[in-house]
Amino acid sequence: xxxxxxxxxxxxxxxxxxxxxxxxxxxxxxxxxxxxxxxxxxxxxxxxxxxxxxxxxxxxxxxxxxxxxxxxxxxxxxxxxxxxxxxxxxxxxxxxxxxxxxxxxxxxxxxxxxxxxxxxxxxxxxxxxxxxxxxxxxxxxxxxxxxxxxxxxxxxxxxxxxxxxxxxxxxxxxxxxxxxxxxxxxxxxxxxxxxxxxxxxxxxxxxxxxxxxxxxxxxxxxxxxxxxxxxxxxxxxxxxxxxxxxxxxxxxxxxx
Amino acid sequence: xxxxxxxxxxxxxxxxxxxxxxxxxxxxxxxxxxxxxxxxxxxxxxxxxxxxxxxxxxxxxxxxxxxxxxxxxxxxxxxxxxxxxxxxxxxxxxxxxxxxxxxxxxxxxxxxxxxxxxxxxxxxxxxxxxxxxxxxxxxxxxxxxxxxxxxxxxxxxxxxxxxxxxxxxxxxxxxxxxxxxxxxxxxxxxxxxxxxxxxxxxxxxxxxxxxxxxxxxxxxxxxxxxxxxxxxxxxxxxxxxxxxxxxxxxxxxxxxxxxxxxxxxxxxxxxxxxxxxxxxxxxxxxxxxxxxxxxxx
Numbered sequence: 224x225x226x227x228x229x230x231x232x233x234x235x236x237x238x239x240x241x242x243x244x245x246x247x248x249x250x251x252x253x254x255x256x257x258x259x260x261x262x263x264x265x266x267x268x269x270x271x272x273x274x275x276x277x278x279x280x281x282x283x284x285x286x287x288x289x290x291x292x293x294x295x296x297x298x299x300x301x302x303x304x305x306x307x308x309x310x311x312x313x314x315x316x317x318x319x320x321x322x323x324x325x326x327x328x329x330x331x332x333x334x335x336x337x338x339x340x341x342x343x344x345x346x347x348x349x350x351x352x353x354x355x356x357x358x359x360x361x362x363x364x365x366x367x368x369x370x371x372x373x374x375x376x377x378x379x380x381x382x383x384x385x386x387x388x389x390x391x392x393x394x395x396x397x398x399x400x401x402x403x404x405x406x407x408x409x410x411x412x413x414x415x416x417x418x419x420x421x422x423x424x425x426x427x428x429x430x431x432x433x434x435x436x437x438x439x440x441x442x443x444x445x446x447x448x449x450x451x452x453x454x455x456x457x458x459x460x461x462x463x464x465x466x467x468x469x470x471x472x473x474x475x476x477x478x479x
Numbered sequence: 480x481x482x483x484x485x486x487x488x489x490x491x492x493x494x495x496x497x498x499x500x501x502x503x504x505x506x507x508x509x510x511x512x513x514x515x516x517x518x519x520x521x522x523x524x525x526x527x528x529x530x531x532x533x534x535x536x537x538x539x540x541x542x543x544x545x546x547x548x549x550x551x552x553x554x555x556x557x558x559x560x561x562x563x564x565x566x567x568x569x570x571x572x573x574x575x576x577x578x579x580x581x582x583x584x585x586x587x588x589x590x591x592x593x594x595x596x597x598x599x600x601x602x603x604x605x606x607x608x609x610x611x612x613x614x615x616x617x618x619x620x621x622x623x624x625x626x627x628x629x630x631x632x633x634x635x636x637x638x639x640x641x642x643x644x645x646x647x648x649x650x651x652x653x654x655x656x657x658x659x660x661x662x663x664x665x666x667x668x669x670x671x672x673x674x675x676x677x678x679x680x681x682x683x684x685x686x687x688x689x690x691x692x693x694x695x696x697x698x699x700x701x702x703x704x705x706x707x708x709x710x711x712x713x714x715x716x717x718x719x720x721x722x723x724x725x726x727x728x729x730x731x732x733x734x735x736x737x738x739x740x741x742x743x744x745x746x747x748x749x750x751x752x753x754x755x756x757x758x759x760x761x762x763x764x765x766x767x768x769x770x771x772x773x774x775x776x
Contacts, residue, residue: 252557274656275506275531275532275581275658276505276506276507276508276656276658277505277656277657277658278656285765289557289558289718289720289723290506290507290557290558290718291506291507291656292505292506292507292508292655292656292710292711292718293507293711293717293718294655294711294713294717294718294763297508297655297656297713298765298767299767303654303655303656303657303713304656304657305656305657305658305659305660305661306506306531306581306582306585306657306658306659307585307586307589307659307661307662310581310582310585310602313582314582314600314601314602337578337607337608344570345570346566346570347565347566347569347570348555348561348566349553349554349555349560349561349562349565350551350552350553350554350555350578350579351552351553351578351579351580351581351606351608352531352532352552352553352580352581353531353532353552353580353581353582354580355580355582355583355602355603355606355608356580356581356582356583356602356603358606359601359602359603359604359605359606360601360602381607381611382605382606382607382610383606383607383608384606385604385605385606388605397605398604398605398617398626399601399602399604399605400601
């Protein structure tokens with residue numbers, strides 16, 4: 224077990240653990256770029272990554288990548304095709320897991336990366352990119368966000384990337400065909416989503432206190448016990464091997 | 480149809496103010512920054528920009544007051560998040576924005592490229608991208624009665640693409656990921672190709688499977704080495720990451736942007752001169768050479 228690591232290094236390894244061997248993973252920007260590389264180097268050697276730019280990879284890039292289009296990610300890829308091809312696979316239901324971040328999230332896993340309400344004014348963010356498509360159509364999605372109170376809201380100001388319906392029917396009454404969010408990984412804890420599509424505390428990162436973690440939310444967040452999903456566990460720390468991999472893939476700590 | 484390559488300034492001068500332009504189509508790869516900067520130098524304004532993840536080129540054109548509308552899935556700075564010129568212009572209501580997802584903008588262009596009025600998708604339903612845009616319609620598939628979203632076609636006046644190499648007539652080889660280059664070329668009334676190299680037509684016809692654009696689609700071709708910096712071009716140069724971070728630091732106000740643009744856009748006459756401003760070593764260190772392929776008869 225590794226002795227010291229950053230919050231973001233743990234988020235990367237926690238996200239990596241959400242990729243199963245053999246999965247087709249839709250990999251977006253930032254931490255997931257590193258998470259896929261860790262997963263395919265450890266427990267998921269048969270995972271495949273697809274990127275909306277058109278890249279298809281089965282191996283880590285041999286060099287640091289700021290974006291999915293950096294040359295180390297294109298070099299020795301399995302294929303470098305186009306977006307219609309990748310998004311069509313997603314729409315067919317061929318993508319098992321996608322990764323998403325957001326500025327805001329609500330209790331049903333809806334994400335906002337477009338317009339944030341800042342009290343007296345609205346702040347414009349860059350928008351969806353492929354996030355809405357992944358949220359709507361991936362088999363499941365894993366959400367990654369810093370654990371900051373301003374990011375957790377009763378109802379997002381703008382649904383950029385749909386989560387579950389707010390009427391407790393999860394995806395049943397929802398027009399999006401994918402499976403919806405399966406996990407939210409923050410810098411302090413990991414959350415699951417219950418049968419009604421509402422997020423609940425699944426595991427605390429080492430050293431975190433449940434009351435303090437849940438204080439960041441404007442509603443009473445359920446725990447694993449509350450929803451009959453066992454008990455709140457402790458998130459696995461990065462192993463020494465995982466940590467070495469994260470630091471190989473992100474040597475200057477740009478993302479982590 | 481292009482008949483011969485021409486200087487970049489001449490090629491760009493064909494674009495009229497008020498045009499709609501699709502560009503930045505390979506996402507963070509091979510973004511035609513040189514052509515964008517030439518639009519600014521020539522003062523070609525009132526543009527409608529169309530793209531997926533636009534990265535910085537849209538922000539720079541907005542900062543240079545050349546833009547009246549943006550139809551895109553994402554506009555910002557991939558390394559730093561925020562594109563401050565875009566953000567301020569949108570918040571102040573100076574530009575119109577039509578929000579898309581990457582797939583909805585791809586389908587808009589694909590529909591135009593296919594010559595159909597719209598394409599259906601299972602995406603964007605249940606999002607505010609769909610709810611807040613009157614152009615998208617919810618419909619029922621007449622065959623299965625499933626709910627789908629209908630995405631109407633978009634035909635840009637111009638699509639600008641940066642290619643690795645092209646013949647003087649405009650047949651172009653692209654490699655690496657292409658994002659939505661293909662549908663955007665098919666959808667446009669005019670295509671401007673900027674290329675790292677203009678090569679003999681025999682180079683292009685030796686490898687027809689790598690040809691992504693053919694001459695009858697192309698209006699203008701210009702040889703522009705280093706034409707996509709700071710974005711990367713497979714086989715030619717890497718991404719200039721520092722540039723993106725410095726741009727973020729140096730363009731938080733309009734005054735700061737104007738100063739930045741004086742150095743990087745208005746103060747340079749040619750791409751050669753521009754290249755002298757770049758200090759980073761972006762050269763390819765581990766070239767992967769594709770195995771030889773044979774066509775033959």
